[in-house]
Amino acid sequence: MSFEGRRALVTGGAGGIGLATGRILRDGGASLALLDREVDALRVAADPLGALAVVADVREEAQVRDAVDLATNELGGQIDLLVNAAGIYRIAPMLDMDVSEWDEVLGINLRGSWLIAREVAQGLIAAGVPGSIVNISSTAGLVADGEEPAAHYSASKAGVIALTRQMAVEWGRHGIRANAVCPGVIDTPMLRLMDHPDVGRRYLDDFVPLRRLGMPEEVGALIAFLASDEASYITGVAVPIDGGATSI
Numbered sequence: 001m002s003f004e005g006r007r008a009l010v011t012g013g014a015g016g017i018g019l020a021t022g023r024i025l026r027d028g029g030a031s032l033a034l035l036d037r038e039v040d041a042l043r044v045a046a047d048p049l050g051a052l053a054v055v056a057d058v059r060e061e062a063q064v065r066d067a068v069d070l071a072t073n074e075l076g077g078q079i080d081l082l083v084n085a086a087g088i089y090r091i092a093p094m095l096d097m098d099v100s101e102w103d104e105v106l107g108i109n110l111r112g113s114w115l116i117a118r119e120v121a122q123g124l125i126a127a128g129v130p131g132s133i134v135n136i137s138s139t140a141g142l143v144a145d146g147e148e149p150a151a152h153y154s155a156s157k158a159g160v161i162a163l164t165r166q167m168a169v170e171w172g173r174h175g176i177r178a179n180a181v182c183p184g185v186i187d188t189p190m191l192r193l194m195d196h197p198d199v200g201r202r203y204l205d206d207f208v209p210l211r212r213l214g215m216p217e218e219v220g221a222l223i224a225f226l227a228s229d230e231a232s233y234i235t236g237v238a239v240p241i242d243g244g245a246t247s248i
Helices: 016-027 039-049 061-075 099-127 151-173 197-208 216-227
Strands: 008-012 031-036 050-057 081-084 131-136 176-183 238-241
Touching: 008 016, 008 039, 008 061, 008 099, 016 061, 016 081, 016 216, 031 039, 031 061, 039 050, 039 216, 050 061, 050 176, 081 099, 081 216, 099 131, 099 151, 099 176, 099 197, 131 151, 131 216, 151 238, 176 216
Parallel strands: 008 031, 008 081, 031 050, 081 131, 131 176, 176 238
Antiparallel strands: none
């Protein structure tokens, strides 16, 4: 897959799936901006890639607008490839959850995805340029979890799927494609299941047909495909990448 001439912005780019995807896009020739709110981690991630480091909180409209403007100016043109990988994971039973916890998760995972995508799409439409958006959802947006209850996370990720479909419908006539990926258990710092190795091993053996964790690079490869010209007639889909877990 070639991304020569593309200008990519990856949120949550300081680590995990965001950083892995950024590497793939950069290796494919894209001009790359990584966005994150973790300043030190972002610089460590961006410098080896020669990527632009953009510090912003995706919940804040003014910061999002400034971030997209900065990336557009520094990369020399309109951002035409957006990966919304910024996200947080929290565990809390619904009866114990307070409003601040709900707002934090929905704010970053869902509001942030909308704010960034809206800003990028406005620029693409104004410039008359086609583009591609890939949002990171989760299998938690498709199925419930009794072991690690996280209603706020699940709701946010289900919302990302619905948001993605609406983006595809509203913006398709402008040549903007929008798709989502739904990772299962992926070997990233956000993964909590493997904090308890015996429990994690049993989960993989019982509920993941491939019986292993996924790797960020595997998710990144799917994201890159959906963002590429090879997927030019794919829009509005949510693709699980979970080792077969949602098939059980």
